[in-house]
Structures are given as structure tokens and as C-alpha cells.
Amino acid sequence: MTSESAVPRLRAITRPLATAVELLQLADPTAPLVWQRGDRGCVGIGETLRLSFTGPGRFTEAAAAWRAIAAAAQVDDTVRLPGSGLIALGTFAFADTSATESVLIVPRLLVARHRDRWWVTETTVAAPDAAEDASDATGAPVTTATPDATGTTGTVDPAPALPAPAPPGAWPGVEFAPAAPAAAADRPDSVSAYLDGVRESVRRIAHGSVEKIVLSRQIAGTLPAGSDLRVPLGRLAERYLDCWTFAVDGMVGASPETLIRSTAGAVSARVLAGTRARHPEAPQRDAQARDELLTSDKEQHEHAFAVQSVVTALAPHVRELRTSEEPFPLQLPNVWHLATDLGASLAERSSAIELVGALHPTAAIAGTPTADAIAAIAELEPFDRGRYSGAVGWIDAAGDGEWVIALRCAQLGDADAATGARPVTASAGGGIVAGSDPEHEFSETVSKFRPITEAFAR
Numbered sequence: 001m002t003s004e005s006a007v008p009r010l011r012a013i014t015r016p017l018a019t020a021v022e023l024l025q026l027a028d029p030t031a032p033l034v035w036q037r038g039d040r041g042c043v044g045i046g047e048t049l050r051l052s053f054t055g056p057g058r059f060t061e062a063a064a065a066w067r068a069i070a071a072a073a074q075v076d077d078t079v080r081l082p083g084s085g086l087i088a089l090g091t092f093a094f095a096d097t098s099a100t101e102s103v104l105i106v107p108r109l110l111v112a113r114h115r116d117r118w119w120v121t122e123t124t125v126a127a128p129d130a131a132e133d134a135s136d137a138t139g140a141p142v143t144t145a146t147p148d149a150t151g152t153t154g155t156v157d158p159a160p161a162l163p164a165p166a167p168p169g170a171w172p173g174v175e176f177a178p179a180a181p182a183a184a185a186d187r188p189d190s191v192s193a194y195l196d197g198v199r200e201s202v203r204r205i206a207h208g209s210v211e212k213i214v215l216s217r218q219i220a221g222t223l224p225a226g227s228d229l230r231v232p233l234g235r236l237a238e239r240y241l242d243c244w245t246f247a248v249d250g251m252v253g254a255s256p257e258t259l260i261r262s263t264a265g266a267v268s269a270r271v272l273a274g275t276r277a278r279h280p281e282a283p284q285r286d287a288q289a290r291d292e293l294l295t296s297d298k299e300q301h302e303h304a305f306a307v308q309s310v311v312t313a314l315a316p317h318v319r320e321l322r323t324s325e326e327p328f329p330l331q332l333p334n335v336w337h338l339a340t341d342l343g344a345s346l347a348e349r350s351s352a353i354e355l356v357g358a359l360h361p362t363a364a365i366a367g368t369p370t371a372d373a374i375a376a377i378a379e380l381e382p383f384d385r386g387r388y389s390g391a392v393g394w395i396d397a398a399g400d401g402e403w404v405i406a407l408r409c410a411q412l413g414d415a416d417a418a419t420g421a422r423p424v425t426a427s428a429g430g431g432i433v434a435g436s437d438p439e440h441e442f443s444e445t446v447s448k449f450r451p452i453t454e455a456f457a458r
């Protein structure tokens with residue numbers, strides 16, 4: 001949204017649904033808008049508003065634009081649960097210098113679930129001077145609907161009609177290979193560039209100029225035309241139950257790391273750093289990997305940087321900040337992580353996007369000290385991270401929301417005009433500290449790619 005543009009007046013109506021719906025079956029097969037974790041989540045259908053931001057001001061501009069939109073909006077919400085009422089889903093780029101757009105999207109319909117409660121929100125642009133009129137931007141009457149479980153009658157707007165659910169369709173699969181380096185005769189291949197980058201990071205850390213650098217690499221593939229993205233999304237949601245499965249503007253993944261969750265004055269976060277591959281087929285080896293992680297000074301050290309960065313960034317905004325006493329092992333299907341949960345009360349009226357802006361980039365995805373780590377990443381990673389390791393999540397009219405760090409994810413590009421095929425680029429990285437070994441770091445990235453490579457496999 002540019003500063004000269006008028007604030008759109010949105011009208012959001014949330015109504016309960018009488019019957020359960022299979023959320024993913026409502027998602028757009030080629031442009032899904034999805035946020036899901038276990039028995040909670042939502043799916044967007046259509047788009048009422050899209051705001052784009054770039055540069056160092058992307059979080060503050062987005063937060064200000066959303067505050068203005070929320071203040072001008074008319075919200076009629078009979079459900080009043082986290083995720084009901086006016087909602088935008090968003091994805092933000094990692095780097096201040098990134099050419100990739102950060103976006104907030106308000107879907108026309110948002111169908112959502114919180115445990116055994118289901119609802120739909122319809123958001124339209126209110127016609128000028130017709131805010132009280134129950135019509136959408138095109139002047140068409142709000143469509144009637146699935147009967148409401150509470151049996152509301154009278155002047156209350158009914159829930160809008162939902163499109164018919166459709167089971168997932170074709171999935172030819174995507175095979176990934178290390179991403180090709182940007183064209184330059186003297187450029188090493190992307191794996192060599194990554195290994196060189198890790199060596200150089202270890203050298204700089206030993207030299208004392210920086211303490212931790214999170215370096216990443218990319219793999220790429222091609223999504224054939226007509227592929228139904230609800231297939232990999234369904235696999236991620238089914239397999240990664242402790243993660244948020246998301247699809248926002250072509251950014252698809254399942255992240256285990258909660259950057260910030262804010263609900264009615266309570267905030268929480270989950271900090272992850274320190275990793276070992278899982279071995280579920282060999283329980284003893286698996287337990288050994290977990291114990292090694294818990295007792296490794298190097299991993300504890302790497303984790304402590306990440307926790308400290310979140311505590312320092314969050315402290316000015318909250319009261320009663322508390323953390324789990326010691327890092328605990330978080331078990332995911334592909335890896336063990338060292339994890340610390342944080343909780344606090346908001347000390348001021350910061351919105352979730354303002355908190356994201358204050359926290360980003362944490363030492364889990366940048367390093368320590370932040371500015372030196374960011375400079376090293378810009379120098380040692382031969383690509384723009386785009387939205388990988390940025391933030392993805394949602395915000396409501398009160399400024400509450402849930403945002404995760406965009407990890408274990410892939411970005412879909414535009415379709416080729418001739419074939420309809422789309423490029424897919426996945427990214428994964430890890431924290432480099434004193435004593436990091438390049439080959440070990442490389443295999444850690446292989447484990448971190450698994451959610452995507454497996455979900456996108458044939």
C-alpha cells in the first residue's frame with residue numbers, strides 16, 4: 001500500500017458453520033492459501049485485498065497499513081475465536097535488501113477451524129457510503145448459505161455459500177537437485193559454495209569478528225503444469241503435526257519455529273537452534289542422537305545465542321517474560337531440535353506484525369551479533385533468500401496473530417508461458433559456530449530439506 005493510497009474500508013462477516021469441512025479440499029489447487037496445525041487452521045478462497053512491501057521498512061509499513069485498515073473496517077463476528085473476524089495472511093522477506101515482495105493478503109472467504117468449531121469469514125470492500133449495506137464490492141448481494149449451527153435468524157447475515165470441496169488431483173511430483181549458481185564463469189557449484197561458506201564462517205568465528213553465522217543453501221526443481229499443490233500440503237499437515245503447515249503467495253512449507261503468537265495480551269514463542277537427524281528406524285541410535293544434542297556444549301552454545309536474541313528483542317515489549325528452564329528436545333519426524341518456549345504478557349498495544357518486526361532476524365536464522373551475521377550472509381550466500389527464514393503467518397483486526405519463521409519451505413515461481421511449469425526453490429541452513437564441521441552442516445541441511453523433498457516427491 002503506498003502512502004497516498006486511501007485506506008480501503010473492509011467489511012468482514014464471520015459466521016459459524018453447521019458442519020465440519022475438509023479445509024484442504026476447499027483450497028485453490030494451484031494458488032493455495034493455507035495455515036494449518038493439527039485441528040486448527042484456515043483456508044482462504046479468492047482475494048479481496050493484497051498489500052505489498054519491500055525494503056527495511058516492510059514490517060513497520062505493513063503494521064501501520066494493517067492498523068489503519070483494521071480501524072476503518074466493519075467487523076461482524078459472532079464466533080470470536082482466534083482467527084475469526086477480519087484476517088490477513090502474510091509472508092515477509094528475510095533481507096532488508098531483498099527484491100522479493102512481502103505481502104499481506106485478505107481472502108474473500110476464509111474458512112477456519114478451531115478444534116470442533118468451524119466458521120467462515122467473508123470479507124468485501126465496502127462500497128463508499130454504503131458500509132451498512134450487505135453487498136460486496138461489485139454490488140452483488142452477499143450469497144446465502146450453509147445453515148448456521150446456532151440457528152441465528154432475523155437481520156443477522158447468514159454464512160456465505162462455500163464452493164464444493166474437491167479431493168486433491170494430479171501430482172506428478174518434483175525432483176530436487178542443488179540449485180544452479182547464478183551465471184558467472186568462475187562461480188563454484190552451489191554445494192561447493194556452501195561448503196566454502198561454512199569454512200569461511202568458521203574462520204571468521206575463530207578470528208573473533210563474529211560468534212555465529214546461519215548459512216543456507218538451495219535446491220531446485222520444476223513443478224509440472226496442472227500439479228495440485230494440496231497433495232504436498234496434505235502430506236506436510238499430516239506428517240508434521242507439531243509444525244505450522246502454510247501456503248501463502250507460493251511460499252509452501254511446515255515450520256516448527258513460532259516467532260510470535262499473540263492472543264489477547266498473552267504472547268508466546270518457540271526458539272529452536274541445535275539439530276540432530278532422527279533415526280526412527282533404529283530407536284537406540286535415535287535416543288543417542290537426542291542425548292548427544294542435549295549434552296553437546298557446541299549445540300547448547302548455538303541455542304543460547306538464539307534464545308538470547310529473542311529475549312533481548314522481546315523484553316522492551318512485554319512484562320513477566322519467562323522461559324522453559326532448560327532447552328528441551330523437540331522431536332520432529334526428520335530431526336531433533338533443541339527448543340526453548342517463552343511466554344509473557346504484552347506491556348503495550350504492539351500488534352503481531354510489530355512484534356515480528358522487533359524480533360526479526362533472530363539468531364536462529366541470522367547469527368550473532370546480528371549486523372555482522374547479516375553482512376556475512378550477504379557476502380557468503382550467493383543468492384537472495386527471498387522469503388525463506390523471513391516470517392509467515394496471520395494477523396486479525398485486534399493485532400493478534402501467529403507468525404512462524406519460514407523454514408522447511410519452498411517458494412514457487414511464475415508459470416512458464418509455454419509449458420505452464422513452475423520453478424520450485426527450497427532453502428535450508430544451519431547455525432555455524434566455533435567447531436562446526438562443513439560436512440556435518442551439509443548433512444544437517446539434507447535432513448532439514450526432507451519435509452519438502454518428501455512432500456513434493458511423486
Ligand SMILES: C=C(O[C@H]1C=CC=C(C(=O)O)[C@@H]1O)C(=O)O
Nearest residue numbers: 272273274275364428429430431
Ligand atoms: C535455519 C534453519 O533452521 C534453524 C532452526 C532450527 C535449528 C537450526 C540449527 O540447528 O541450525 C537453525 O537455527 C533451517 O531449517 O533452514
